[in-house]
Amino acid sequence: MTGKNRPEGQFYIGDVQVDADNNSINLHGQWVHVEPKAMHVLWVLALQAGQTVPRDSLFNKVWGERVVVEEALTRTISQLRKALNDSQARQVIQTVPKRGYRLTSNVQWQQHLPQQAESQPEPTSRPQQPESRMSVIIATALIVIMVIIVPLWWFGADEPKYDTSPTPSDSVANQPSVAVTAFTNGSGKKEGDYLAAELSEQLHQGLSGQSRLSLAPYQPEQNVEQKSKQVRFVITGRVERLTSSGADLVLSIYDSQVDKVVRTMPVNSDELKPGAITPALLKPVFEQLGINTEEPSSEQGDSGQVDVKAYQYYLRGNYWWMNGSTSEWFARAEKAFLKALEIEPDFASARGSLAYIYARYQFHDIYMPEAMAITKAEQAIEQALDLNPRQIDALNARAIIATQRQNFKRAEQALEAVFEVEPSNSQALYLYSELEIARNQPEKALAYALKAQQADPLSPWVNINLAIVYGVIGQYDSAYQALEDAISIDPDYVWGYVWKARILHQEGKLADAVKVLESAMELDPGSAANSAYLGLIYLDLGLSGEAQYWFEHTAALYGDSVDARFWKNFVRLVYQRKDAALRFKLLTQLISLKSGTYNLMPVLLQTAEELRRSAPALITAEARKIKASDRLVNIQNVEQALGLLSLSAPGDQRLINKLVQFEQALPQWSASQAMGARRLLATGQPREAVNALMQTANDGWLVHHWLRLRHPLWEQYSSVPGFDTLRRTIKQKQQTQQALLERDF
Missing domain, CATH: 1.25.40 (Serine Threonine Protein Phosphatase 5, Tetratricopeptide repeat)
Structure with a gap:
């Protein structure tokens, strides 16, 4: 088989089935498709299982003579690990630093595999979370119902009624037990991904304020079948199409008591507009569950209607803010928020979000010079609060800057204003923990960090913030647990690996710190801060050659600049203490003097x-x-x-x-x-x-x-x-x- 140039055949990696002909992987009975290039890489590694395959060899065999960036292979390996459920352990595909990769599991080749299950999904352009068979059936039923009978169902007076009385899966207080799952995107457009994610979160937040419901935690990685084992009613949705005036959505409510979808509800463009999104989602849900409530208020921050294109850019910005890697989140989020404001200058929520990311200008990598960032942040804060004095992101941004300046009273006032709008705002709670750390009050900081985790236990960043506090006060075991929680929620969340490396470093577990940080570099090879920090850990190990490799990588990310020249010569100038005059001159002009990692x-x-x-x-x-x-x-x-x-x-x-x-x-x-x-x-x-x-x-x-x-x-x-x-x-x-x-x- 080693003479083949293209992936073919079927094989097992341990107990994982791989069909190279169909670019698919069967993990625990669930098939998932991967990109052809990813399958090609896996196939090459499988042919040489147990051996280190150099990066150059993988580039030659998979990409041939095409010119591709180094990060293409890194991202492909990350995709494979995700498909193989190996993102955390790195025990199936092992990184061999500065050399390549090795498939460590046993590989068994065979000519034919059993016929794949009917629930095998259609090929996609990237690895996806496998859907259960029930989810596929429900999604298909939703589309058919929407096209054929939804108009009659929605507008007719003879809608079937189902008993919504409490069942064993409801709470002891006779409240309907409800969960919201992640919405899907059927629009065929990337913007639909952002909208689907935002709408499912907004629906969950809207339901969270209802005392007459027992609401399960928001766990977007769980599907309808999984959630139905925990609650009675599971709400999901699908963005069907994006229009010039909004979007068309189909909501569905699954009742585990009768094991079927009991209602589907189209929400059209006229209803699903920024400023009225939460009411449009909540009203039909409350009707189905038999809950009488006042009309929900509009989105915090924006009275009237917001241009739909502006809102889509705003959603995109929020997506990158919450999900981007350490190196890319700032630039992508800023670009999207600025585009939203270009279309809709009075969009308070976009102004507030922009203020927040400017206030975090150097939280990890160095995203912007301090003076410029603070000026931009303060301008955006004032503009957002002029439009809406209760805009949460702007108030949180004000608290960040006030904490940096040790204006603790002003920071407190801003955070208390957030709590008046949303008493359990997890962002404000963890910012309060940062405030208490700045006041040298670690026990109070821990109390707020724990409250933030209680408010949003499935937020990777909330768990990382808790780990940071534990790390600062020296409770390392608790810090590791919080970091493991964050990584289990999102195995691709780079910050989890970086902070784990920092705490390992602080404890003196340098070998483990290197391995964890190299995992972070695989996920985000464009982070100059992480690359530089990895070089610094290698210096702590006394391995200046390895440190030089990462310092040169850092320099390459800075281009032709003072920072690039400094990092390229770090070992000579700093570690070996050569040419102090040049060192001093470079340091006084350095943008990357301080980051979130060093x-x-x-x-x-x-x-x-x-x-x-x-x-x-x-x-x-x-x-x-x-x-x-x-x-x-x-x-x-x-x-x-x-x-x-x-x-x-x-x-x-x-x-x-x-x-x-x-x-x-x-x-x-x-x-x-x-x-x-x-x-x-x-x-x-x-x-x-x-x-x-x-x-x-x-x-x-x-x-x-x-x-x-x-x-x-x-x-x-x-x-x-x-x-x-x-x-x-x-x-x-x-x-x-x-x-x-x-x-x-």
Whole structure:
């Protein structure tokens, strides 16, 4: 079989059936189609099962002479892992760093496979979640009913009535038990995907405020058959077509008591317009369930009708905001929101969403220079709140900026205004946890993060936010559990892998951190922040060659720029401490000085000390703020505070006290970053500094030790008792982690 150039034949990967002729995979009795190129890659790996297949070989055999980007193979592998349910474990298709991929499971070839089940779906352009047989039957029935008899059913007076009295699947309070599943897109247009996702979420949110219902959590990955085992009524829908004035939708209600669809309801373009979407969805549902309620209010933020094209762009922006990868979400969401506002300038919700993403300008990768982003955010906030003073995203954006500025009262006011509109808004709840972290109140932060999870347990980001709080306060087991929850909800959600790597790094589990972060890079190879962070972890391992590979990858993502030149030369300039003058010049112009995964402020400060330069402008600007009596040293400005202490005359007791208070509030995070040791070193206490570093190295890991121990002051204090022991301890841990990495790869 090895002489074939095109995929053909049938084989098993473990207990997974693969039909290469039909580009399909049978996992646990459910068939799913994959792209032809994805099947070709899987077929090549299967032919060489157990062996590492180089990336170049895969490109040659699958794409031939076509010129394709490196990311094409990465995304194809990601699709295959999703189809094989291998996105989390990476145990079927294994990445061999800098080489290629290996299919680790046993492969059994055979000439013929049993005939595929009737429920095998038609080929699609990408892997899909398999539909159950019941879902297919229901979807088919919906279309037939809509075309043939829905007009009679909808407008006629003789509509069949079904008993909606409580059953064992209803709640004990005699409330109808209801669930909403993800709507499907039958329009044939990409915009229909965004609309289907938004409508199902809006319907769930609209029902969540009804005390006369027992509403199950929104789990879009579950189909009608799965949900019917948990509740009595399951509501689903299908976007049939997009029109110039709106969209046509068909809703259906499945009753598990009688095991059938008891009602289908067309919602046409005139009803399904922005500003009236939730009422259009809720009214027929309430009628069927026999619930009398007042007319629901219109969408928060936008009175009157919004142009349908503008709304479609708004939905697209929300999709990328919530589902995009770390490198792409900002640009795609911004583009869509701006397009919506170009069509409909008074679209308050689009203004608010734009304000929010600008306020998050450097939450992960560096999406925009700070001054520009904050200016844009504040303009969008004011414009959105002028149109609607209760616009939630704008209020949340105001809270983000106020928290950054330590204007905590203003941040509180903005978040409380959100709760007046939506008492359990999960976004505002986790922003409150960020506010409490900024106030050095970790226990309060944890309480809000847990409330956010209770409000929206199936949000990947809400679970990641909870993990971040656990990680900051040193509760690592709880952090890992929250991250596993996030990844299980969405195996392609890059942030879950990145934050897992950060906590593993903080604990000193460097080999595991590398593996997890390389998984993130497979999902999102365009993230400069993740690529740079992976290089930094390799430096912690003492593997400068591997670090250089990822720094060069980072440089390539920045194009011809100061940032590209800096990262390409990072090992030489920073790790090997060459050419301090050039290093300082590049650092002071660097856009990527700080991201959501790393902070190079200590590098800049140490370089300034090495050259005996005065404090950089960004330190002196922050110094005036930090020295104010009402300002805290917190997780956002502690690096500037340490720099200020190191570069100014020693003995500023007020600043020292603020640093000590911060270390006491977040002791484990401070220790892993050597905060206390650096303060002690700056105030002439080298023996105490060495003891603090030794404690950190023994308990977990001294993050970026190669930077901490090469501080200019250590040249004077390297003879301090215990310093050589500290170096040996770090070296031993390095060697252990290197061996683990070598064993796994």
